[in-house]
Amino acid sequence: MPERTAEIETVTGPVRDPGATLMHEHIFGLSPEILWNWPDIPEGWDLELRAREAADKLTELKDHGIDTVVDLTVIGLGRYVPAVQRVAELTEVNIVVATGLYTYDALPPYFGNRGPGSLFGGPDRLAEFFVRDIAEGIGDTGVKAGILKCASDHLGMTGGCERVFRAVAQAHRATGVPITTHSHSASRGGLEQQKLLASEGVDLSRVVIGHAGDSTDLAYLEELIANGSYLGMDRFGINTISPFEDRVATVAALCERGHAGRMVLSHDSYCFNDRFDHEVVRRRHPDYHLLHISRDVLPELRRRGVTEEQIHRMLVANPRDILTRREPY
Ligand SMILES: [Zn+2]
Incomplete structure (x- = not known):
């Protein structure tokens, strides 16, 4: 096991102990x-206004026992770290930001046109850019990414996704x-993600298979755990994919089978997303907000026999173990 260097990068600098953490x-x-072309879209992006709204939501979290959130917005989802920095100035809650790329299929042409076997060839810039975000900081913000993110979905491991996974693996080892990943649980997509990362020499215990909590298939989930990874039980509140009942029953069942040390909890929520109709989202998913775990999920898990020690593992100890940076290998 590589040595820990005992620091976790947040937007406002390294911390040693992130406390209770929402991992996605x-x-x-x-x-x-x-926004460049139609800056007056009705969804209304105003950095200062949205930063204040977001900071208020995060600060409310603090009163509900949460100390840190991991913001997994990467390229492809509209990452803009200067705005996140403004939020961090306005709240006590720690924010960890990510690097990586979000696509279910092709790469953005900037990357797709370059690299081995592409139109212009040359080196693949993905891994180089990811390493820069981690080692030097993102843009000119000085904020360092604390986690790497990659995605595959119902299309499986497409050529574009594969390039992102390989680059993420290389940046991780460097x-x-x-x-952490976005996976498609309905097609048991976490398994091919593990296979590809392992083929790049990644220690799978350093990987969170995200959205595993969309599945109720305990055999699939235990296979991911047996391969060494953590499970992201990370869409509490998105009840159209999997209802509250199923999500809590799955976590409780896995705790009972001794896997509390391999799960993390989260909502996959947004403080503001210009791709959402926030009114419709609120109507369809009334529990899809940052306080759902503290208010509803934890009490229900306790009612089902999940112990305080197991909750502490999922919310505090596992996130700290995952996020604490280790030596390159
Ligand atoms: Zn997400």
Whole structure:
């Protein structure tokens, strides 16, 4: 096991102990090319206004026992770290930001046109850019990414996704920061993600298979655990994919089978996302907000026999173990 270097990068600098942590959330989801050209879209992006709204939501979390959120907004979802920095100035809650790329299929042409076997060839810039975000900081913000993110969905491991996974694996091994994924549980997609990462020499215990909590298939989930990874039980509140009942029953069942040490909890929520109709989202998913775990999920887990020690593992100890940077290998 590589040595820990005992630091976790947040937007405001390194911390040693992140406390209770939501491992998969988003502060802002933005559409920069839309905003450049139609800045008056009704969804209304105003950095200071949205930063204050987001900070208020995060600060409310603090009163509900949460100390840190991991913002998994990467390229493809509208990452804009200067806005997240403003939020961090306005709240006590720690924010960890990510690097990586979100696509279910092709790469953005900037990357797709370059790299081995592409139109212009040359080196693949993905891994180089990810390492820069972790080692030097993102843009000119000085904020360092604390986690790597990659995605595949119902299309499986497409050529574009595969390039992102390989680049993420390389950046992980070069820097020692952990990996988290977006996976498609209905097609048991976490398994091929593990296979590809393992083929790049990744220690799968440094990987969170995200959205595993969309599944109720205990055999599938235990296979992911047996391969060494953590499960992201991270869409509490998105009840159209999997209802509250199923989500809590799955976590409780896995705790009972001794797997509390391999799960993390979150909502995959956004403080503001210009791709959402926030009114419709509120109507369809009334529990899809940052306080759902504290208010509803934890009490229900306790009612089902999940112990305080197991909750502490999922909310505090596992996130700290995952996020604590290790030596490159
Ligand atoms: Zn997400």
